[in-house]
Amino acid sequence: MTAARAAVCIVHFGPAWRRTPLAWAVTRPDPRNHPVPLVHTPALNRLPPYVFAELDRLKAAARMRGATLVDLGIGSPDIPTDPGIVEALSAAAHDPLTHGYPPFRGAPVFFDAIGRFMQSRFGVAIDPPSEAIALSGAKEGIAQIIAALCGPGDIALIPDIYYPVYARAAWLAGAEVRWVRMRPDRGFVLDLDAIPPEDARRARLLIVNYPNNPTGARVERAFYDQAVEFARRNDLLLVSDLAYSELTFGGTPAPSALQSDVRHEVTLEFHSCSKTFSMAGFRIGFAVGSRLAIEALAAYRTNVGYGTPTAVQHAAAWALDHREQIVPGKVAEYRRRRDAMAAAFADAGWTIPVPTASMYLWLPVPEGVDDWEWVRTLIDEDGVVVTPGVAFGDGGRGWFRISLVRDAETLAAAARTIAARRAAVVPAVR
Numbered sequence: 001m002t003a004a005r006a007a008v009c010i011v012h013f014g015p016a017w018r019r020t021p022l023a024w025a026v027t028r029p030d031p032r033n034h035p036v037p038l039v040h041t042p043a044l045n046r047l048p049p050y051v052f053a054e055l056d057r058l059k060a061a062a063r064m065r066g067a068t069l070v071d072l073g074i075g076s077p078d079i080p081t082d083p084g085i086v087e088a089l090s091a092a093a094h095d096p097l098t099h100g101y102p103p104f105r106g107a108p109v110f111f112d113a114i115g116r117f118m119q120s121r122f123g124v125a126i127d128p129p130s131e132a133i134a135l136s137g138a139k140e141g142i143a144q145i146i147a148a149l150c151g152p153g154d155i156a157l158i159p160d161i162y163y164p165v166y167a168r169a170a171w172l173a174g175a176e177v178r179w180v181r182m183r184p185d186r187g188f189v190l191d192l193d194a195i196p197p198e199d200a201r202r203a204r205l206l207i208v209n210y211p212n213n214p215t216g217a218r219v220e221r222a223f224y225d226q227a228v229e230f231a232r233r234n235d236l237l238l239v240s241d242l243a244y245s246e247l248t249f250g251g252t253p254a255p256s257a258l259q260s261d262v263r264h265e266v267t268l269e270f271h272s273c274s275k276t277f278s279m280a281g282f283r284i285g286f287a288v289g290s291r292l293a294i295e296a297l298a299a300y301r302t303n304v305g306y307g308t309p310t311a312v313q314h315a316a317a318w319a320l321d322h323r324e325q326i327v328p329g330k331v332a333e334y335r336r337r338r339d340a341m342a343a344a345f346a347d348a349g350w351t352i353p354v355p356t357a358s359m360y361l362w363l364p365v366p367e368g369v370d371d372w373e374w375v376r377t378l379i380d381e382d383g384v385v386v387t388p389g390v391a392f393g394d395g396g397r398g399w400f401r402i403s404l405v406r407d408a409e410t411l412a413a414a415a416r417t418i419a420a421r422r423a424a425v426v427p428a429v430r
């Protein structure tokens with residue numbers, strides 16, 4: 001940016017930049033009233049309001065009133081990153097070889113670790129770099145594969161309870177979204193048979209996410225057999241978001257969709273280090289699967305970025321190679337937290353559905369109570385932040401999500417508070 005241009009920006013943006021983050025969150029400027037009217041594109045403008053932004057506004061307002069909140073809204077792991085991972089990052093960062101732009105697709109050390117992980121964990125042989133790519137988090141990769149494959153006139157098949165980026169990236173690309181039913185009476189497993197053939201024919205991709213955020217649902221291999229067959233029959237890409245692959249409590253470990261697509265022809269699978277290794281702040285994940293899909297993702301990424309920092313890839317490689325040492329402790333801690341909340345709810349007379357995967361509880365809003373009213377009351381009256389189910393789409397209406405991101409004692413106390421509020425708003429459950 002030239003000095004003159006920079007000066008213009010400073011003059012125009014000055015007052016906004018100087019606001020505290022809190023004030024910024026509460027009073028958002030209208031770009032149309034700005035001297036340089038930075039009006040969003042129609043695609044950006046058409047996006048429905050981001051529910052997490054409204055939640056931020058409610059939290060900021062409560063804090064301004066002096067409230068201390070127990071924030072169980074966003075699923076950002078509070079369990080510290082393993083010191084070995086931090087040391088691996090530090091050692092790599094001290095090596096000047098990591099200081100230049102990273103290789104576009106990934107560093108050899110990370111590719112090797114991905115190959116070992118996929119083989120030892122799922123029995124899936126991956127051939128990097130043609131079948132793998134490093135990402136600065138699964139989220140951006142999912143958005144980018146959608147942008148690479150979907151445009152106006154195309155359809156993206158997305159669960160009607162969904163991690164927000166799936167639909168938002170499709171809308172930003174100008175594509176149409178068709179919802180795939182995900183209902184409690186089917187254990188929140190997608191009903192692929194309910195997809196109209198006409199939608200399937202025009203669809204470029206189908207997104208599935210198990211273990212699931214927010215519901216905690218999980219699937220076995222048979223589901224992927226069906227999804228792979230569906231993708232093959234309809235000439236579309238199966239995008240499997242496996243961000244919670246390691247967070248399961250009992251039973252067989254979560255399978256990979258690539259176990260059902262042995263030649264890696266129709267599947268692209270996204271992995272994340274954020275939850276498995278408490279590395280959300282490091283921003284690293286990867287995708288594996290179909291060569292053509294990896295090619296599409298790489299083609300998009302090379303046009304808009306420079307790849308994932310090499311030092312971070314070293315840290316993630318160390319994490320993957322030490323999975324068996326790191327993961328069981330984390331899983332045990334999330335299980336302890338889940339059980340502490342379930343027990344506290346039970347003590348208060350509420351038997352909740354207990355998930356066997358993920359780091360969330362997915363609970364029904366008390367009958368007859370509006371979703372937002374429920375969440376607002378918990379924040380304003382009780383100081384507990386939870387996420388309304390509608391943050392995950394219309395299919396999530398009538399539910400709310402609790403993230404298990406505090407210690408067991410704090411969570412048990414929060415459960416008692418929520419149960420008491422429930423009893424207060426629904427006299428019948430007292």
Ligand SMILES: Cc1ncc(COP(=O)(O)O)c(C=O)c1O
Nearest residue numbers: 137138139163213243272274285
């Ligand atoms: C289902 C799901 N996919 C992807 C992500 C994002 O992962 P990452 O931090 O690797 O971008 C999340 C984060 O909450 C998630 O819940």
